[in-house]
Amino acid sequence: MDVTPQSIAAATATTTTLEQAAELMTAPLETPVRSNNRAKRNYRIKSRDSNLEDEDGNRDGDQDIDQTDGPAQLNQQEQASLDSLTSSSPYIQSQKAQNIAEVYPGLARLSFLDQDQDQGLGKGSDGGSVNSFTNVLETKKQRRPFQQQPTMSQITIEDPDDISKVEDQKEKEMRSLSTSSTSTSTSSNAKSKAVAVPPVTSPAAMSSKSGSGSGSSLFEIRETELEAKGRGIFSAANEILKPGTLVFKELGYCQVVDDESLSQVCSTCFKDVRDELGEDEASSASVNGQKKLVRCAGCKVVWYCNKACQIKDWKLHHQLECQGIQRSMSSPVMKEIWTKRTINTTIARALCRLIRRRERVKASKAYKVEHGKIDNSQKQVNEVYFSGLDQKEEEWLDEYGSTWIEQYLRTYEQEKTPVAATATNSSSLGTLEESSPLAKTLAIVMSCVVTPTEDRNVFLKSVREPCVNVESASGDSALDLLRKLNSYGFAITNMETTTAVGLALYVQCIPFMNHSCIPNCVYTFRGSRVECRVIRDIQPGEELTISYIDQIGTTQERQKQLKEQYRFTCDCPLCKYYPANPLAQPEDGPLRQIIADPLFEPRLDPKQGFVCSNLSCKAINGPKSILAIDSQLAIYNKVELKCSSCGHCTEITQELVQENEKEAQKLIAEFVREMNGGVERQIPKSNSRNFELAKVKASSSETPSEDTNSMERKPATAVIGGLKTVREPSARALKNFQDAFKVITGRPTSDSEKAVPAIDSAQSICRSHLHRLSRQLIQIGFDEAVSHKNWVFALHRSIELERLLNESYIGHHPLKAIQAYYTCKIANLLANLLLEESTVEIEDSEEEKDKDYGMLDSDDEADLKLLRDAMRKNGTGSMQEQLLRRKRKENEEGSSTGEGNAEDRRKKRVQEKEVSRTQIESSQQLQRYLQSLVPKIEDPKILVQVRTCWGKDGKLGSRYRCLIDSLKQALHYAALPFVSQEQKQKTI
């Protein structure tokens, strides 16, 4: 059942507190259904329902909305361009890659092995703020019932004082996080003037309680030494900031859930139901006939996990948003957009929230009080950072935007001209194709918040000069706001699935952090709250940095991305050591300063190597011979590669490289298609490579539209789904993979060394360019293998992934901790697999089936007992040995009964022998690999990394422990030894 804003409004109108109001709302909310999975023992693999058919749950419930009377849908190109607005917002997009949990997107499937649910995203989101907000709300006055039609004046709130209390309270909460209200410059090398963060936009200006600064600020925002770099965040602590230190937490100024995740992620706390239920179950509209999240019945757009969340959002954002969306829906064109999402509304919703939040902030008492105290330098901090908006779009908007959007809005408001005609008319006004995403986003915004023509014009008016004071910085220009969103917007990602689930705008601290390819801080999300932590020692006065992009690329690739998206050239120690320009000399000083370990040998960039094309040589050359193939190619278009081993020379050209890349991409696509029953599936392109796979994954669970084509695609997505859909990849798929791997890396896959005789032709020449693709291929391979339960294939991919990551990241890096975490997950999976195979076999045994296990509580208990009995009966041999013994016994029994003729029996035996052989081989492989993983898991160095990069009692640390315990248990039941480092040392 939907939650009606009316019911809230009505309830609030007749009660004194919202708490009471919430109680009075008799059935506005169904109790969100928790996972219907039984609590699984942690040595068992959670089974997943692969039915993705109902993933469009929110649409199903929309039958009351008439979707037939809208004009024709906008064409696909326009849709694609709007999507590109979302993805081309540089800061927004690349931040997706920064979430360090995105290291192994492919492995995220294994998240169901996690047991520490209390750590899950969303549960603790925003800490206890739900309660504190409810407390605040308890003192609220009665509200005007919702039924009153909103007017233009409602862009401001009818009762600003009311909202300002929430704002004021929110500020108080934020302040209580800080140990001091403003930061002061304490750093000795602070040459330029430190800029304290203004109170309104930076109430947490700000040090963390958990910091080492004993009450003083941990950081300050001030100008960097480079003018072009602008401001940055510097350590203001008197001592070294140690890894794990929480530098700051920052609440979003405003945030929205992405269109794609609206029905699965709570719009207030960002709890993702997929975390609890697994993607496949969450994608269906309901569990046991009940909805998992509940939807606002007013606009039918946003979803919540419970009343508290709905009320909180209603007060802070949704009341006016809801009215706005409903007003917008009064136009058939807009109704089509809102109900069918023919245009992505994420950015438009974020903009609307931003506009309203700004209005509320301005109306709050705290703002009024503090505003008087803000000096000029503080005002600078509040200025809108000018970047991110595509130049072309800016120009287009200046020239035609206002007219076109105006016409667009007027046309469909009058409900006379269908969209197609509007587009035709307006195309004469300018380059509509290029600029329509922006125009449409603004059109949606205006349809929600701006009505009279004169206000629209003000709203659209572009401000060309950077704003220097608070008022104009938060001015009404659409471009100002969009810029703000582009500059300070972050994609909120789900830690576990690595999928972007929302968009939040931050204005206090995180937007002032500059980039480094070898950063000293990372950030993660807890709901919409961003947390910034130290990952290596930071000296007093040193700048705090994060990485805007995925660090796995070559210097040339990284710099290209930074240039394109952020318009600067990075001069961090990594860039200095591995210069993009091959003519520049590498400097190892800066890197050595960061990695102080005297034993640390800066490795040469492994991505710059190449494979010798001499078939009999096969040597893989490091970058000693050629420092930067990519860069040389970029400059000279041609490079001669001389193999350091055999002296063989090969010439490569840009064209050859491009051909290579094309071929590799084709092969990857073929592999994915083959794995999915010959059905085409797009591999989305992304600048952020960490995010690529997450996107592939996300695309597999895309909400299908209602056309028949997408219905036909469903079986394919179902195949990708849960573990129940066990399907061996076809021989062709495997061959596709091996071919792709060979073309990309120049080497056979680790599981096909015998099968692939030699590297052929000049294809194997320059692999450095294909590094990104090889990672993509391996991750896709792993992901697909896990989906299809082909563990041996998965195992080989995980070996390759591990090698790739080891080669790609240097020094202390959180990614290594994440890698260890996933190694542990793989080990868990494999151990569980061995257990599961045995359990299944035992269940199949007639002898065991006859036993009465009716006394046991659950199937799981029965499985366990069967397992124990079997193990007891057969001694301590491995599971596979036990199975073989049983099979042999059964064979003997079969032959002694003289069933069938001798020839049949012989054939059967041969067949069984073959099955047993494959089984033994694969399980032996698994066991060997598992045992090779175990020492890595408890490697003290890894344990330090896991612990420090997330704080002493960090999330990852506790999860890691949990996984190790689970692994130990699984290994114990599978009769495999777990030799920890500790035990090993004791034995020695």
Ligand SMILES: C[S@@+](CC[C@H](N)C(=O)[O-])C[C@H]1O[C@@H](n2cnc3c(N)ncnc32)[C@H](O)[C@@H]1O
């Ligand atoms: C989010 S802002 C960071 C704060 C910014 N420095 C300021 O003063 O507002 C991102 C912008 O800062 C600049 N920047 C960040 N890291 C940089 C670096 N390592 N070198 C040069 N400029 C950098 C770039 O102009 C980039 O587009």
